[in-house]
Amino acid sequence: MIRRLVLIALICILIPCAAMAEGAKFGIVLPLSGPYAAMAQDMKNGAMLATDQVNQAGGVLGGQAELIVKDSQLKADIALRRVKEMVEEEHLTVIGGNLSGAISLVINEYACKNNLLYMSYCYNSLPVGKEFCGKGFTSAVIPYQNPDALATYAFKNLGKTWMSLSADYRGFHDMMASWMYNSDQLGGEFKGNIYHPLGTRDFSTYIPRILAESPDILVLNNYGADQIAAIKQFSQLGLTKKMKIVISKTHLHIAKECGKAYDANIYGGATYYWNMKAAGEENKKFVEAFTAKFGAPPSGDAEAAYVGTKAVWQAIAKNGAADNVDALIDALTSMTVQTPKGSEQFRACDHARQQSILVLRGRGDQSKDWDVFEVVQEVPWEETLQSCENNKNNLPYGNVPIPTK
Amino acid sequence: MHILLGLALGAIYILLAAGLTIVYGLLDVVNFAHGVFYMLGAYAVFLVISLTGSFWIGLASAAIITGLIGALAEVFLLRPLYEKHQLYPLLLTFGFSVAVPDLMKVIFGLIGKTVDYPEALSGFILLGTIPFPKYRLFIIVLTAVVMTSLWLFLKKSDLGMVMRAATLNSRMVEALGIDVARIWTVGFSIGVGLAALGGAVAAPMVSASPDMGVEITVESFVVVVLGGLGSLAGAVTGGLIIGQVVSFVSLFAGQYSKVAIFIVMFIVLLVRPRGLFGEAGRH
CATH class of the missing domain: 3.40.50.2300 (Response regulator)
Known part of the structure; x- marks a missing residue:
């Protein structure tokens, strides 16, 4: 018995326990206070719903999918500070969120320099010109x-x-x-x-x-x-x-x-309207679940956050780990996501959502x-x-x- | 047209700045929560209209309800701090300005509440050959009536006279056997009631939302500082100037309309550090 316990302890030391299928974390920053607070809350709700659904279906990597949410106050310096905290203290490799294109570019730059996967929820130019560094995705669209x-x-x-x-x-x-x-x-x-x-x-x-x-x-x-x-x-x-x-x-x-x-x-x-007639059964389920949980139907911002979060969890599950960013990016660009609007993909060449x-x-x-x-x-x-x-x-x-x- | 639009814009600044200057003049309190009462006025008009269906009852009761809330805040929260350092009431009102909007978010949600324009004030009226929006004209007239009434109250009524005396020397007024604490409460109520009236008037134009008072507090301070702290005439003049500045800068370079008000304040303070009516208004 003692030998068996010592053996287990040794395995835990040699192979980090964290790597032994204990779920995954995804950290997002949103302007939950300030002029866009209502819209940011809707984004948060979309991200939470996607995470809850993953957990109800058995979680990710054998454990819980954990969504960490921080308030950026719609300020670039605070958004960056919150992201740094999540990366340095929580050791996250996958970050996301934001409701401002300008702030999104700042976070994207940090993600590029630090080899992080960044799933932004808002309209931004991450896929365009010099802004594209291969780490950023957008679950909304490009402003043009x-x-x-x-x-x-x-x-x-x-x-x-x-x-x-x-x-x-x-x-x-x-x-x-x-x-x-x-x-x-x-x-x-x-x-x-x-x-x-x-x-x-x-x-x-x-x-x-x-x-x-x-x-x-x-x-x-x-x-x-x-x-x-x-x-x-x-x-x-x-x-x-x-x-x-x-x-x-x-x-x-x-x-x-x-x-x-x-x-x-x-x-x-x-990019989305909850009562768009062209959408099918997936949208019906999404709207019903969202309305039941939060008391109002989802906005376009909520849908973008929902899809971005769902895609991240799906990529982590497909990849089998959350810490290899390049492999995660490959997973994200080679899979199809069932979104409320239908089957969609993130384009491999620039990581734009095809919607x-x-x-x-x-x-x-x-x-x-x-x-x-x-x-x-x-x-x-x-x-x-x-x-x-x-x-x-x-x-x-x-x-x-x-x-x- | 731009002069009239600037007047309407300035009218809301006047209501807010007058309230701010009364509170400062009487209590020596820099009320950072002034924008909160502006916001409460907007929610009050929304609630009363929901209950009664009348914009006019909503408008009148918004100022009264918020004035009463202000009276309670003055008696139970501010008054215990008067004998302490000046920083205490300032910190308290600053705390209000942060906490109350969050409380409103919990109660009413993050999405703003719609207040419709009254039917009678929809559309335009011809001023000579210029079609001018009726609601803007109403704001100008309302502010003129309110400010004239306030001036008459302060100059002609006994209570107004006591308030002016208390502004100059509250200990002397107290020595005459007058309950100065009651005067402070009345003054604070009037001040926040004016802010609430401003919020109620603005509600149909912007809708009632928890953070609506944040920026206008800063702009009201600019108006008060420009006109001279504690001076009612200064508040009116400052409001008129800022209204015209925003209106005309919007015509030529809209994106600089907000910066322009600070530039005007900076220039005025360089020339007259106590504001336009600072000396005449206080002491």
Whole structure:
């Protein structure tokens, strides 16, 4: 008996006990406080649901799948500090999260230098140009994709003249480049852009300039509380009756919070809508599980976090370990993930998620509870995601001049 | 048009800055929780409209309900700290500004609450040949009425006179047999009630959300410092200036509209370190 115990102890010393099938850890940072807190909470819920489902199905690597969540406060330095803590103290090799493209680039750089797998949940340019280092993935899309889908629809159906109101922030500049390029290609007539600072509450002061130009389409490149304030005020001040508003990236919560102001004159881009009819049984199960657990259907952000997290656990299970990052990356790019939107893959050449873009339209006072959008069009990924070669060279959008400040 | 839009924008700053300056003038408390009361005003109008369906009842009761909450906070939380170092009330209000929004997130959730514009104030009104949004005009008129009433109250009523006296020398007022503690409570209630009114008025434009008071607290401080700490006339002038600055900078270089207000404050403080009405307003 004593001999047997000594033998077990020796095995434990020689082969680290941690390596003996004890589950795996995945650490994410999200801006759980600050202006995007509601959306970040939705992302957290999506990641938690994916992890719970893995554990209910028996866990990963013979143990529990453990999701570690930290608050970044929507600040790059704090996000980086939290990631470093997880890597140095918890010895994580797989990290993820984020709701800001700019912060995502900072974390990606750290992941590249420290050989970590980084699964970002937000719109960002990790697959493009010099940002791509082979370690970062995005479970959302590249910022140019939404405007690409929206511009094609808008210039065909809503009019040709347009102007834009853009938050002065990296991700929205990328979106602006896509609008400018597509306008040029599709015969749009650009009438000017207005930059506004993040956190703007009163948009009425921009209205005289917009009315003076009187475009067919007003493009909004902003998010969160800024977008809500803009929609509510433009609706109240009658702008939505004079022109169509097209929002590069919108959100379920934003439409819900705007209420009847988010009407049929307002269009928005998204990667997911919980009531998209084209989605099948996988989506039904996802929406039911999410709603039962969190009391409201999932947003696009929640879906991106759900898919990103599910893919990470699936890759770890496929690889048989969480500590060999290169093998994990191979696993991630060679497998198919069953997402709420169907069977999807992360492209091997640039780690972009191959997913469709939705053109949504507000339902205003026709909304019922959380059913706030009508899906006008679902654009296949092949029509918005640039080729590997183009992404590598940041083409065609990298060379497009955007309006100066 | 831009001048009028700037006036409407400035009107909300005036309501907040007036409240802030009354509290500072009377109690010597730098109220970092002022934005919290602005946020509570927005939630109060949402709740009352949900119950009664009337925006007008919501607007009136938002200021009263929040004013009462402010009175309770002053009596039970702030008052025990008056005799201690000035830092204590400051830290307490700072604590409020962090804790109360989190509490609201727990109670109401992270997603903001929609407050609809009243039907009567939807659309535009013609001012000469300029179509101007009715709701913005309402904000300007409401602020003018409230500030005139406040001025009359402080200048003409007995209670207002006592409040002004207590601002200058509270010990002397106490020596005359007047309950100064009660005056402090009334003053604090009025101050936070004005912030709540600002929040209630702003709610249809931005919706009620837990963090809505964070940035506007800083901007209100800019208005108060620009006008002169403790000066009601300074709060009004500061609000008008900042409203116009934001409005006109938005016209030419929108992304700099927020930075511009700090630049204006910096320039004014270089020329007049006590603000525009600082000397006249206090002592």
